[in-house]
Amino acid sequence: MSLEQLNANSFEKIIYDNEDSCLVIFSRKSCHVCKEVVPVLEELQPQYRDRVGFYYVDVEEDKNLSQRFSLKGVPQILFFKAGEYQAKLAGAVDEDEVIDKIAEVLES
Amino acid sequence: MKREALTQKLLVLGVDGMDPRVTRKFLAEGIMPNLQKFIEKGSAREDLSHLGALPTITPACWTTLATGAYPGTHGITCFWRQSPKSLDAVVYNMDSRNCEAEQLWNVTSEAGMKTLVWHWPGSAWPPTSDNPNLNVVDGTQPGSVNMGVAQLDWEKIIAANEEITELIYAPKVERPAGTGCMISDLSAITEEEEEPATDMMELWYGEAAMSGSEIREYIMGPENMEMVIESIPHYDVVNSPLKNAQGWAAAPADAKEFTILTSDGIVRRPTLILKNSDGIYDRIAIYKNKKAEKPIVVLELGKMVSGIVDDINKEGVLKPACRSMKLLELSTDGTSVKLWISNALDIAQDKLWHPKELLKDIVENVGPVQPVSLVGGEDAYLVENVYEPAWDSYSQWQAKALNHLIKNRDYQVVFSHLHNIDCAGHMFWHLAKNLERWSYTDPEVNQNFIRKFYIQTDKYLGEFLHLLDEGWTIMILADHGLLVGEEFPPQIGEYGGMNVQVMEELGYTVMKKDANGKTLKEVDWEKTTAVQTRSNYIYINLKGRDAHGIVDRADKYELERKIMSDLYSYRYKGERVIGLAMRNKDAVVLGTNGPQCGDIFFTVDEGYSRLHGDGLSTVEGAFDTSVSPIFLAAGTGIKENFTTVRTIRQVDIAPTIATLVGVRMPAHCEGGPIYQILTEEM
Numbered sequence: 001m002s003l004e005q006l007n008a009n010s011f012e013k014i015i016y017d018n019e020d021s022c023l024v025i026f027s028r029k030s031c032h033v034c035k036e037v038v039p040v041l042e043e044l045q046p047q048y049r050d051r052v053g054f055y056y057v058d059v060e061e062d063k064n065l066s067q068r069f070s071l072k073g074v075p076q077i078l079f080f081k082a083g084e085y086q087a088k089l090a091g092a093v094d095e096d097e098v099i100d101k102i103a104e105v106l107e108s
Numbered sequence: 109m110k111r112e113a114l115t116q117k118l119l120v121l122g123v124d125g126m127d128p129r130v131t132r133k134f135l136a137e138g139i140m141p142n143l144q145k146f147i148e149k150g151s152a153r154e155d156l157s158h159l160g161a162l163p164t165i166t167p168a169c170w171t172t173l174a175t176g177a178y179p180g181t182h183g184i185t186c187f188w189r190q191s192p193k194s195l196d197a198v199v200y201n202m203d204s205r206n207c208e209a210e211q212l213w214n215v216t217s218e219a220g221m222k223t224l225v226w227h228w229p230g231s232a233w234p235p236t237s238d239n240p241n242l243n244v245v246d247g248t249q250p251g252s253v254n255m256g257v258a259q260l261d262w263e264k265i266i267a268a269n270e271e272i273t274e275l276i277y278a279p280k281v282e283r284p285a286g287t288g289c290m291i292s293d294l295s296a297i298t299e300e301e302e303e304p305a306t307d308m309m310e311l312w313y314g315e316a317a318m319s320g321s322e323i324r325e326y327i328m329g330p331e332n333m334e335m336v337i338e339s340i341p342h343y344d345v346v347n348s349p350l351k352n353a354q355g356w357a358a359a360p361a362d363a364k365e366f367t368i369l370t371s372d373g374i375v376r377r378p379t380l381i382l383k384n385s386d387g388i389y390d391r392i393a394i395y396k397n398k399k400a401e402k403p404i405v406v407l408e409l410g411k412m413v414s415g416i417v418d419d420i421n422k423e424g425v426l427k428p429a430c431r432s433m434k435l436l437e438l439s440t441d442g443t444s445v446k447l448w449i450s451n452a453l454d455i456a457q458d459k460l461w462h463p464k465e466l467l468k469d470i471v472e473n474v475g476p477v478q479p480v481s482l483v484g485g486e487d488a489y490l491v492e493n494v495y496e497p498a499w500d501s502y503s504q505w506q507a508k509a510l511n512h513l514i515k516n517r518d519y520q521v522v523f524s525h526l527h528n529i530d531c532a533g534h535m536f537w538h539l540a541k542n543l544e545r546w547s548y549t550d551p552e553v554n555q556n557f558i559r560k561f562y563i564q565t566d567k568y569l570g571e572f573l574h575l576l577d578e579g580w581t582i583m584i585l586a587d588h589g590l591l592v593g594e595e596f597p598p599q600i601g602e603y604g605g606m607n608v609q610v611m612e613e614l615g616y617t618v619m620k621k622d623a624n625g626k627t628l629k630e631v632d633w634e635k636t637t638a639v640q641t642r643s644n645y646i647y648i649n650l651k652g653r654d655a656h657g658i659v660d661r662a663d664k665y666e667l668e669r670k671i672m673s674d675l676y677s678y679r680y681k682g683e684r685v686i687g688l689a690m691r692n693k694d695a696v697v698l699g700t701n702g703p704q705c706g707d708i709f710f711t712v713d714e715g716y717s718r719l720h721g722d723g724l725s726t727v728e729g730a731f732d733t734s735v736s737p738i739f740l741a742a743g744t745g746i747k748e749n750f751t752t753v754r755t756i757r758q759v760d761i762a763p764t765i766a767t768l769v770g771v772r773m774p775a776h777c778e779g780g781p782i783y784q785i786l787t788e789e790m
Contacts, residue, residue, distance in 0.1 A: 008274035012367070016376045017355055017398060068277040068373035079424075083397050085374040086424040105424065 001045055003038065003056040008064055014053065019083040021106045022053030023098075026066055027075045029058065033092050034075040040095050041077075052106055079105045113770030114745030114788055115581040119514070119522045120765070121572060122173070122228065123565055124166060124250060125530030125720070127589030128156035129734035134562045142570030146584060149576055150742025151750040151785035158739035158756040160588050160725035162698045162711075163643045165603060166250050167202050169587030169737070169758060170230025170525065175209035176762030176777030178699025182209035184231055185704040186603060186642040187312065188323060195639050195647050195654050196606045196631050197322040202248050202313070207231035209776035212762045216521045217242035219771040224513060226506075226524040227253050230587075235462050243519075246460040249313035250527050252480045252502055256313040258457035260420040260429045261371055263483050265289045265436075268348040268366035269444040276347040277373040282340050283487065289446060291347050312604075325605030326629055330545070330596070334604050335718060338534050339546070341483040341490055344373075350443065353380055356398045364442045368394060368449070371421040377404070381442045389442030392435055407435040407447065414501045415475045420452050428455050430476035432501060436493055448494045450479040469516075470509050478505040485535045486546060488553050495535070496557065499528045500564045507571035514575070521769060526568060532561045533590035533719055540592040541730040555731055558592075576743045581768055585761060586737035588720045591729030598680040601712040601722030603643040606631075611640045614674045634658065638671055638707075643721045645706025646671060668708055675710055687713035687723060699759075699778075745787055752784040 006014065006024065014020055025041055027034035038056065045054040059066040059074055069078060069085075077093065079086040079101060086105040089097060132155070134140050135147075147156075161172040161179055163186065171177075171184040179185045184207055188198030204211070207230075214237040216223045225232045225244045232247030249256040262280060267289040276291050283289075317323060330336055348366040353359040356378075364381040380393045380403075393403035396418075405416045414432040429452035437446040455476040458467040470477070480502045484495030503526060510524055539546050539554040572582060599609035611617035618635035620628045631639070633649065633656030640646045648664055651657035659667055672689040679685075688698075688711045695701045695709040717723040720735045728734045739756055742748075745768050759779030766773050767781040767790070783790045 012275065012376070016378075019397065019399075064274060064276045067279075068275075068369065070279065070372060083376070084424075084426070085371075085421050 001042060003041060003045065003054050006055045006057050007062055011057065011062075011065060014055070015080050016083045020053045021051065021081045022055060023077050023079050023102070023106075024055045024057055025075055025077045026057045026059050026069070026071055028060055031074050037075045037077075037093060040093070040098065044095060044098060048102065052102055077101075081106050111767065111770050114768045114786060115579070115743065116769075117520050117575075117579055117744075118581045118583070118765060118769050119572065119575060120524060120583045120585065121569060122170070122523070122525040123529060123569075123584065123586050123738070124229070124525060124527045125533050125588065125590045126565065126584075126586035126738045127529075127734050128736055128738040129589065129728065130558065130732050131156060131562065131738055133732045134559060139559065139563050140566040142566045142573060143584070145573060146569065146576075146582065146742050147740060148749050150582075150740055151747045151752060152740035153753070153756060154751045155736075156738050156740060157734070157736040158585070158758060158761070160735070160737045161758040162700050162725055163603075164588040164720045164723070164725050164735050165643050166530070166587055167230040170228055171207055171209070172230075172758045173585065173587065173761050174211045174213065174228065174231055174523070175207070176212070176759050176766075176774050176779045177209035178759060178778055180696060180699050180701040180705055181776055181778060182207050182231070183702065183704050185645070185700065185702075188642060189704055190641065190645075190647070191322050193322065193655060194324075195641065195649060195656075196326070197324040198605070198642060199320055199322055200313075200317040202229060202233075203318070204231040204233055204236045204247075207236070210774040211236060212765060212774045213237075213242060213521065213523060214239070215766065215771050215774050216769060221520040221769060221771070222518055223521040224517075224519045224523070226510060226522065227527075228523050228525045229527075232523075233460060242462075243466060243517075244462045245466060247525075248318065248460060251531060252478075252527060253506070254453055254457055254460065254477045255480070256318075257460055258429075258454040258477065259451050259479075260422060260427060260454050261452035262344050263451050263481060264344040264346055264368075264370070264449050265446065266346040266348060266366075266368050266449070267446045268350040270350050272347050272349045274349060275367055275369070277369050278345045279372065280342050281345050282342045283345075289345055289347075291345055323605070327599050327602045327605050327607045327609070328627070328629065329599065329609065332605070333597075333599065333602055333718075334534065335538050335593075336545075339485040339536065339539065341485045341487050343483045350381070350445065356380070358401050364389070366445060368447075370418070370449070370452070375419075375421045377418070381438070381445060383442070388440045389438055390440075392438070392445065392447070394433075405433065407433055409435050409438050411435070412497045412501060414478050414505070417455060417476060418452075420454075429453055430455050430478060432479060432481075432498055434494060434497070448490075450481060450498060453477055453479045466513070470512065474509045474512050475505065478502045480531070482531075484532075486539060486549050488550065488557075491536060491557050495532070496560050496564065499532065499561070500567070503528055503564055503568040504571070507568050511571060521765075526565075528568075529561050529565060530590065532557070537590050537719055537733070538593050541594065543593070543596050545596055558731070579744055581741065581743035581745050583739070583741045583761070583765070585739045588725065588737050589735045590719050590733060591717055591727060591735055592731040592733045593718060594715045594730050595681065597712065597716050597718045597722070598685050600640055600685070601643060601710075601718070603721045605641070607640045610678060610680075611638065611646075614671075614678065616671060637667060641706075644700070644709055644711060646708040646710065648707045650707075664707070671708060672710075680716065683716070685713055685716040687711040741785060747785055747787055750785060752782070754782060754784050756782055
């Protein structure tokens with residue numbers, strides 16, 4: 001299942017107003033590493049249904065958001081819980097690293 | 109021989125950059141009534157000055173005040189010292205372990221007197237005596253308490269209105285005067301630069317600097333000069349949509365909302381815009397989130413609020429931090445708002461507090477350490493509305509903190525330092541004369557800002573007047589004064605690095621060039637015979653001593669003669685700009701000899717000096733300013749309403765304190781007590 005895309009305004013609503021536990025991958029269409037990491041998240045998403053939201057932001061379409069989080073490159077996965085930024089994973093990450101990070105910062 | 113103490117309690121009120129000449133101007137205007145009372149109750153020279161040490165640089169002079177030794181003797185001759193590895197680099201120097209002279213507070217502590225050293229930017233941190241009588245707070249940078257180690261988030265201007273469609277965050281944007289706070293093209297101001305921008309505070313006083321890493325700054329042209337850099341304010345800008353409040357647990361009808369971003373952009377604070385009973389929007393309330401019942405703070409239009417504690421998110425870890433905030437503008441219909449929020453200081457950062465429990469005492473009884481502002485410069489709106497009020501608030505917090513400690517902890521000797529005047533001086537004193545480079549700024553406006561900072565200082569000093577009735581002796585003094593420059597200075601004598609321009613023109617420093625003949629930021633050591641680093645020092649590139657040395661020792665003396673001759677002949681805008689130039693061995697007459705004072709010590713002549721640091725300690729500038737430091741004393745052991753014609757040297761202050769409190773002289777003291785002002789014949 002593909003990830004739901006966020007823009008600046010839906011990002012505000014979901015992350016901060018709803019305070020959902022979630023992860024957001026900041027990616028770019030032309031990025032090769034992103035093309036490897038996004039499917040990993042798509043595959044994991046069903047396991048966390050109703051517990052952790054999975055989203056993506058296209059940094060070219062929403063430059064303001066990547067600027068705001070001072071992201072120097074893609075892909076980067078940002079983790080949020082109760083409206084607070086918790087942690088991030090950068091670059092080529094595998095399934096186990098994402099599972100461990102979710103357990104550490106979103107489900108602890 | 110043991111001497112009897114003339115006083116049991118002595119407080120030093122150090123005010124960085126406080127200039128007696130401009131002070132007298134303001135005393136005559138009647139705007140410094142508290143200082144006037146100190147003068148009437150005490151002793152000073154008629155001109156209120158003392159003869160500052162050379163160089164007129166902050167850590168050098170505060171160390172002289174603490175030790176009674178000249179900079180050539182104590183070895184702290186600038187903010188930095190020469191890197192042992194390379195002539196063009198410097199290393200951090202605000203470390204007490206580099207000081208080669210004994211500090212007076214070690215003597216008083218070891219004599220059984222409980223002693224507090226509060227943010228003294230010269231050889232105070234770390235404590236160099238383990239005597240339990242010695243308490244020390246910070247001193248690792250000149251700015252304000254904890255500034256170098258507790259900063260978690262930078263200053264921000266938040267602008268919100270109904271036309272903004274999405275939340276935008278732009279970090280550390282340079283905003284020359286006249287530029288608004290609306291971000292019209294984010295990419296234009298945040299495009300990645302060739303070299304990452306480095307914050308001057310971080311570069312000079314950050315963790316890397318403190319751990320000994322080299323700082324290599326070349327002053328290649330005017331754009332590298334501190335007065336040019338500091339006069340352009342930089343801060344984070346947030347633009348937020350503004351709309352009717354929606355989804356709140358506690359929003360009244362008609363409330364509007366916008367969003368503040370903190371923590372480098374990653375934390376959001378929803379904010380309500382609220383009406384008063386007359387139906388006019390006049391305040392805002394900042395919340396942790398929309399579910400919260402109570403706000404973090406309510407801000408009324410035009411009122412600065414300090415001591416606001418909110419969590420800052422650092423890499424996912426929440427840390428409570430203290431901020432000041434001010435609602436700068438709010439349209440009566442609530443459709444447009446602008447506010448400033450200060451930098452955020454970690455309220456629990458106690459690594460520069462000795463003992464650590466002092467911080468807890470202050471936080472619980474006075475309030476968390478307050479941040480200051482570093483945005484202002486040529487932007488008169490920000491100086492008026494943010495910078496000056498923030499420093500006023502900090503000064504009042506410091507006065508309360510010191511009075512609390514004095515009242516509750518039985519201190520007998522207190523050395524304290526406040527940086528308000530000096531910090532303001534570096535930002536805009538040079539705008540108080542209409543120099544061509546800043547022709548778009550208004551000198552009169554800036555002269556009034558100088559006035560405001562002296563009024564602020566007078567208010568601070570007034571908070572300690574009551575101690576005179578409680579048996580205390582109080583000294584009010586400075587390290588150096590601050591000039592309103594007569595001219596834009598030449599690029600020699602700039603303290604922040606290696607000065608290239610003049611030495612390159614004279615042929616002593618040679619920079620490498622690329623294939624197109626463009627000058628590179630790299631010294632050609634095979635052709636360089638001398639460099640000018642820090643405030644007043646020229647080093648010969650000597651074989652056997654320096655890493656890339658090319659000058660034979662046998663040729664050093666003649667080369668020095670030639671450099672000094674060329675310096676005197678050098679013309680800038682048609683005029684001689686070098687005041688004195690002398691060999692290291694001869695500079696002992698100025699107290700600027702020894703390995704940290706170069707092979708040649710020189711001064712920039714009156715009329716071409718920058719704010720301070722490059723000329724003699726007697727230089728005067730425009731708007732009745734001078735680089736002389738103030739000195740006066742009042743209270744127990746000091747003659748009342750007394751003036752002396754004695755030349756009071758900076759090295760005389762420490763032995764005067766030692767005499768007053770009845771302890772031995774610090775081991776390397778080179779001055780003598782100011783006998784003339786003491787109530788007892790010596």
